[in-house]
Amino acid sequence: MTTIFRLSQLGWKPFFQQQLSLEELSGYLPARVAAQHRTQFELYSEQGRQTLHISPNLPSLAVGDWVLLDSHGVFYRALERLSCFSRKAAGSRVSEQLMAANVDTVFVTCSLNQNFSLSRIERYLALTREAKAEAFVVLTKADLFDDPDSLVNQVQALDRRLLVEAVNALDRQSTAVLQPWCRAGSTVAVLGSSGVGKSTLINSLMGRPVQQAKAARDDDDRGRHTTTARSLHLIPDGGVLLDTPGMRELQLSGCEAGIDETFADISALASQCRFTDCQHQDEPGCAVQAALQASLIDQRRLTNYLKLMREQARNSQTLAESRAKDRSLSRYYRKVLHESVKLKKGD
Ligand SMILES: Nc1nc2c(ncn2[C@@H]2O[C@H](COP(=O)(O)OP(=O)(O)OP(=O)(O)O)[C@@H](O)[C@H]2O)c(=O)[nH]1
């Protein structure tokens, strides 16, 4: 039996509808990428499930992307994205790996036990904001603590406008506070480190156990098909949940804007430093260090900001850049060698 989906069930909304011309509205079928397998994408549309073979003619697509198909089910074009999570492997565009597209809200998950870390939360906030999605911090295992509110307040202090809730991820009544973000037209995803309760939270939101998406094997050269779990799930409250293998291993790279937004207080200060390339260590005229001395920002937050900035800069350095550096270094060495030979010869 073919499952027929309503567009609204798949997260369709005015942002996508507005991109369609009159001709496209009448003659083309919107479909959403629900899974990425080794050789094909799985699509969901009002006509059910379809597959789309991965070929060089296709633009790069991610789970969550919307595409238009013609009346023969042939790919016509991809729609503009609202948000996109990617892994910029070695920084170049070619090796950019897309993880998920069109996520509205990310449940940044952190447990209230010894794993609780403001710095880790800031890291996930930076990733979420870089992708242009909204963050909602979900603090799990609230049932195991007497005073979850004190930690909720610490997270809230990072940003007054941040959405934060402490929940028992095992209890559907407790996770019901997330329902308004899981209604028709919304797409959500869950980020967080291992063991914090992401799968538990997903199962509660879905109202049933959901199989975790498995990474497809790349080295499958014997022609066997790799079974990859679906990455797109329809939430009973009407929204869509994306759970792609790559989302769980996201790293910071090319995340400067996301870090700037997450640490808006520090980046505003950094723009007032005397030197534009100030590292905020002990340079004269450093506005960040001055604010630290005046206790306007705390040391933990500054240390984390500097660490995340360094990390993203390192990850984003493209292969091309490092090769170019190698080339100019060897040119420099050759020049030095040439000069010293000339000196020795006395000319
Ligand atoms: N008491 C309690 N236990 C929880 C809660 N959330 C998760 N757990 C338990 O914590 C353990 C880890 O939860 P998972 O949902 O597997 O964590 P995960 O983030 O999906 O972990 P990975 O799959 O490694 O990424 C399980 O034993 C859960 O039952 C909670 O809110 N309260």
Ligand SMILES: [Zn+2]
């Ligand atoms: Zn500075």
